[in-house]
Amino acid sequence: MAKIIDGKAFAEGLRARIAKAVAELKTNHNLTPGLAVVLVGEDPASKVYVANKAKQTVEVGMNSWEHKLPADTSEADLLALVKRLNDDSSVHGILVQMPVPKHIDSAKVLNTIDPAKDVDGFHVVNVGRLSTGQEALTACTPVGSVMLAKHALGSLEGLEAVVIGRSNIVGKPVAQLLLAENCTVTIAHSRSKDLTSIVRRADLVIAAVGRPEMVKGDWLKPGACVIDVGINRIERDGKNKLVGDCDFASCEKVAGSITPVPGGVGPMTIACLLSNTVKAACAIKGIETPEM
Numbered sequence: 001m002a003k004i005i006d007g008k009a010f011a012e013g014l015r016a017r018i019a020k021a022v023a024e025l026k027t028n029h030n031l032t033p034g035l036a037v038v039l040v041g042e043d044p045a046s047k048v049y050v051a052n053k054a055k056q057t058v059e060v061g062m063n064s065w066e067h068k069l070p071a072d073t074s075e076a077d078l079l080a081l082v083k084r085l086n087d088d089s090s091v092h093g094i095l096v097q098m099p100v101p102k103h104i105d106s107a108k109v110l111n112t113i114d115p116a117k118d119v120d121g122f123h124v125v126n127v128g129r130l131s132t133g134q135e136a137l138t139a140c141t142p143v144g145s146v147m148l149a150k151h152a153l154g155s156l157e158g159l160e161a162v163v164i165g166r167s168n169i170v171g172k173p174v175a176q177l178l179l180a181e182n183c184t185v186t187i188a189h190s191r192s193k194d195l196t197s198i199v200r201r202a203d204l205v206i207a208a209v210g211r212p213e214m215v216k217g218d219w220l221k222p223g224a225c226v227i228d229v230g231i232n233r234i235e236r237d238g239k240n241k242l243v244g245d246c247d248f249a250s251c252e253k254v255a256g257s258i259t260p261v262p263g264g265v266g267p268m269t270i271a272c273l274l275s276n277t278v279k280a281a282c283a284i285k286g287i288e289t290p291e292m
């Protein structure tokens with residue numbers, strides 16, 4: 001049976017190190033990193049995420065601002081808020097929760113955020129920096145996923161990694177991070193032919209497709225490390241349940257290590273967001289980032 005990779009415990013440890021770094025910055029540099037989160041509309045899942053982000057930001061000792069705007073907010077008003085946050089020197093990180101309502105151009109919003117404050121790592125400048133091997137603020141779920149893979153496997157050097165999913169939020173940036181770790185990287189997606197045989201050759205599988213329990217145990221190479229990024233709500237036996245993109249019951253019998261859902265990658269995302277906010281604050285102030 002696979003070793004279960006405990007993302008909840010790993011994220012708790014990371015948050016404790018972040019809290020220590022924040023305390024050091026306050027004492028030694030009179031700097032309190034601050035994160036502003038913007039939510040447009042009433043999406044219930046987004047509301048929960050945003051509330052969790054604010055709670056954990058405060059818990060590690062940072063400043064937190066929540067800007068909740070109605071669903072009919074105009075694009076111009078949202079862009080104006082982003083520009084005010086860009087100009088506010090107490091704000092070091094800006095996150096606009098995705099998805100935004102359909103009448104708003106999300107790329108325009110993301111690219112209006114000052115790249116130095118882009119703690120989501122979604123601005124084209126940060127995406128470009130990541131893909132050319134330059135220092136960048138990097139998307140949180142991909143960073144958290146690779147941290148867990150390294151925690152389970154040690155070095156990723158030379159491994160066959162298969163990423164399932166090609167989103168801008170997870171698939172593409174996680175592939176870049178794995179390349180930087182010297183993996184041989186394949187990005188598979190919904191149009192890939194013979195997905196099972198692609199997955200079969202992977203030492204490391206990153207599943208980020210958003211399809212409940214799609215990856216089955218018999219797709220896996222025995223001993224593979226499985227990082228399941230999916231968070232899908234399904235109904236089973238009359239109950240609401242959270243499941244990943246991997247069928248945990250069959251995968252844990254074949255994999256060498258696997259992240260559970262919930263309690264795997266999920267908790268890492270906010271921890272990495274907090275860490276990005278500390279990094280952004282230090283870079284803006286020209287201070288070396290403390291160890292985290």
Ligand code: GUN
Pocket residue numbers: 095096097098099120140141169269
């Ligand atoms: N919606 C789902 N995941 C994310 C994320 O990582 N950042 C933002 N801004 N929105 C999201």
